[in-house]
Amino acid sequence: MPSKKAVIDIGTNTFHLLIAEVDKASNIKVIHKNTIAVKLGEGGVNKGYIAETAYKRGIDALILYREELKEFGLGYVFATATAAVRDAANGQQFIDEAFLKSGIKINLIDGLKEAEYIYNGAKGAGVLSQETSLIMDIGGGSVEFIICNQNEIFFKNSYQLGAARLLADFYHNDAAISDETVIELHRLFEKKIYDLKKAIEKHHPRELIGTAGSFDSFANIIATRKNELFDAALQRDYQFQIDQFNELLNEIIRSNHQQRENLEGLIPLRTDMVLMAAILTQYTMGIGNIEKVTTCTYSLKEGLILAETL
Structure with a gap:
C-alpha cells in the first residue's frame, strides 16, 4: 500500500503544501497541493528580518494549511523553512508562533541540506542519468547549485543570490x-x-537542469509560444531548444516591467523575479559552456516527500 505523506516548503516567495501517496518505487501520486504567494521576504529579505505584514501572511498561510491537513485526515506534516526564515533575526520567533497558532512544527534547514532535498527531487523525477549535470534552483532568498549524476553528488552549495534578494538591491x-x-x-x-x-x-x-518556479516560467512562456502543452502539475520535465532558450533570456534581460507583464505564460508573482533569474541563468550558462537545458518540475517539496520515505 502506498503511504500518504504531507510536506510544507516555506520559501521566501511562496509556501507549498503537498499531500501525496508514495509507493515503494518512489512514484509520487499527488492528492492535494496548495501554493500560496506569501512573499515572506517582502520588505525585509535584505535587512535580516521578516517584515510585519509578510510575517502575518506567513502565519495565516500555515493556519490555512492546518485546516487542509485536517480535511485529508493528516495530523503530521514535515515542514521546512529556508532562506527567508534562517536569515531573519525574528526567524525563531516566527517558528515559535507558527507552532503555537497552527500546530505545525517547522524544521529550519541550511542551504546544503536544501540542496540535498532538491537533488532528491530531480532524481525522483527521472531527469538525471550517468552524464554529469548541473542542477540550479533559484529561490527568492537563495540559489542552490548541485553538480551530480543519478548516482551521486559531486558538488553542492547554496548562495544568498535569490531573485527577491537581488531585486531589492539592484532593481528600483x-x-x-x-x-x-x-x-x-x-x-x-x-x-x-x-x-x-x-x-x-x-x-x-x-546539461543545466533548472528546478523551481523561474524555470517553470521559462518553460511556460516558450511552450505557450509554440502552442505546446506545459503543465508543471502533470509533467516532470520540459526540454528546451537551446537557441530558443537563449533568445528568451536575452528578451527578458532587455525588457522593462510592462513588457514582462505582457509575456504570455508568466504569472504576476514572477514579473520582476524572472528578470534576475534570467541574468543569473545566462551567467551560469556562460561559465559552464552549457549545451542542453531542461526544466524539472520536481524540486524541494518533492525531494522532501521522497526523503521521508527512505
Whole structure:
C-alpha cells in the first residue's frame, strides 16, 4: 500500500503544501497541493528580518494549511523553512508562533541540506542519468547549485543570490535594467560563486537542469509560444531548444516591467523575479559552456516527500 505523506516548503516567495501517496518505487501520486504567494521576504529579505505584514501572511498561510491537513485526515506534516526564515533575526520567533497558532512544527534547514532535498527531487523525477549535470534552483532568498549524476553528488552549495534578494538591491524602477547594472551583477556572481566555477571546470557538466518556479516560467512562456502543452502539475520535465532558450533570456534581460507583464505564460508573482533569474541563468550558462537545458518540475517539496520515505 502506498503511504500518504504531507510536506510544507516555506520559501521566501511562496509556501507549498503537498499531500501525496508514495509507493515503494518512489512514484509520487499527488492528492492535494496548495501554493500560496506569501512573499515572506517582502520588505525585509535584505535587512535580516521578516517584515510585519509578510510575517502575518506567513502565519495565516500555515493556519490555512492546518485546516487542509485536517480535511485529508493528516495530523503530521514535515515542514521546512529556508532562506527567508534562517536569515531573519525574528526567524525563531516566527517558528515559535507558527507552532503555537497552527500546530505545525517547522524544521529550519541550511542551504546544503536544501540542496540535498532538491537533488532528491530531480532524481525522483527521472531527469538525471550517468552524464554529469548541473542542477540550479533559484529561490527568492537563495540559489542552490548541485553538480551530480543519478548516482551521486559531486558538488553542492547554496548562495544568498535569490531573485527577491537581488531585486531589492539592484532593481528600483520599472525601466529596463541598465547594462551597467548587469555588469555589476556579473561582478557579484563572479565573487560569490567562485567555488562553483572551479567545480564546473573540474566536473564538466554539459546539461543545466533548472528546478523551481523561474524555470517553470521559462518553460511556460516558450511552450505557450509554440502552442505546446506545459503543465508543471502533470509533467516532470520540459526540454528546451537551446537557441530558443537563449533568445528568451536575452528578451527578458532587455525588457522593462510592462513588457514582462505582457509575456504570455508568466504569472504576476514572477514579473520582476524572472528578470534576475534570467541574468543569473545566462551567467551560469556562460561559465559552464552549457549545451542542453531542461526544466524539472520536481524540486524541494518533492525531494522532501521522497526523503521521508527512505
